[in-house]
Structure formats: structure tokens, C-alpha cells
Ligand SMILES: [Fe+2]
């Protein structure tokens with residue numbers, strides 16, 4: 040009978056306390072505990088950014104084109120959260136049980152609305168909204184959030200490249216969209232603030248939330 044070198048390994052047959060999918064990463068030099076921590080921080084940033092972009096999109100009042108592009112970036116962040124979170128569990132981890140812990144752990148700063156005093160603005164009544172907020176200030180917040188995301192996913196790609204193909208595939212797909220997002224907001228901010236054309240190459244997504252790279256439509260569509 041032919042030799043079957045992969046029929047057994049360090050993890051014993053029937054042992055559900057260990058994962059060959061993790062063992063093989065460790066064998067290739069991945070610190071899986073550290074990777075899980077970084078993925079939780081990154082997932083937290085996607086989740087909180089999705090929340091803050093909801094506010095930022097609302098306050099791009101009067102700029103339908105900016106609103107639409109902000110909406111694409113917002114829904115794609117939700118897709119990024121959805122894509123990467125199951126991977127944390129596959130690796131044996133979990134996201135925090137308390138959403139406050141999750142938000143505090145987010146690897147990127149809160150994308151506060153300009154004029155909201157870093158989110159601390161007291162409201163005299165329920166309709167005491169920020170009324171003087173400039174589109175270019177919002178676009179700068181959006182731009183810097185995308186830049187943090189690019190740094191985050193580039194690091195995950197570096198850690199996993201050639202070793203953890205599954206996490207790498209997810210992170211690289213997210214990274215591709217983050218790079219697009221940065222280009223979009225450079226284009227919009229440059230023209231809005233300086234009147235200078237710095238084209239991004241963007242036209243428009245099909246439908247909002249299409250997330251062409253990160254939407255795991257084929258086999259996972261929550
Ligand atoms: Fe994202």
C-alpha cells in the first residue's frame with residue numbers, strides 16, 4: 040500500500056482540542072496568538088469605522104456625490120468586518136464579549152465628526168446637532184481612516200504572506216479596497232480644499248455595498 044504521509048500528524052485522530060489548521064501555521068513560523076490579537080484589533084477598527092462613517096455620511100449634507108462614495112466605503116468596512124471575523128474563530132479566538140472593549144481595542148482612532156469635540160459635544164436637547172461642518176474637514180477624517188486601514192492590513196499581509204494563505208487572501212482583498220478608498224478621498228479632498236485635480240480612477244460601484252473584492256458572496260453571504 041502506498042505511503043500516506045499526511046494521514047496523521049502531531050494532532051491525534053479525533054482530538055477536537057487542537058487544530059491542524061493552526062498547527063500548520065505555527066510550523067511555518069506564525070505566532071497565532073499574536074495574529075489573533077492583531078485580527079481582533081483590525082476587526083474592531085472596521086466595525087467602529089462603519090459606525091462613524093454612518094455619521095460622517097449624514098453630515099456630508101448637500102453633497103450627494105460625496106455621500107454616495109462615503110456610503111460605498113462605509114458598507115465595504117462592514118464587509119471587511121464580516122469577512123475577517125469568522126477567521127478569528129477558525130484560529131481558535133473570539134471577539135470581545137463587551138462591545139466597549141471591542142471599540143477600545145480598535146487599531147485605528149475614532150473617526151469623529153469634525154465639530155463634535157471628539158465625540159464629547161454635549162447636546163442641549165435631542166435635536167441639538169452640529170450645524171456648521173465643512174465637507175473638506177469630513178473628507179480629511181475619511182482619508183486618514185483609510186490610511187490607518189491600509190497600514191493595518193499591510194501589516195497583516197506581511198505577517199501572513201507565504202505562510203497563512205487563508206488570512207493573507209482575506210487581508211489582501213480588504214487591502215485592495217482600502218487602497219481604492221484612499222484614492223477616492225484624495226481625489227475629493229484635493230478638489231474640495233485646493234481645487235487641484237488628483238484623479239483616483241474611480242467611477243462608481245454597481246450597487247452600494249458591492250465590495251468587489253471583500254464580499255465573500257460565493258460561499259459566505261451573511
Ligand atoms: Fe475597511
Ligand SMILES: [Fe+2]
Pocket residue numbers: 112115116185188216217220
Ligand atoms: Fe476603507
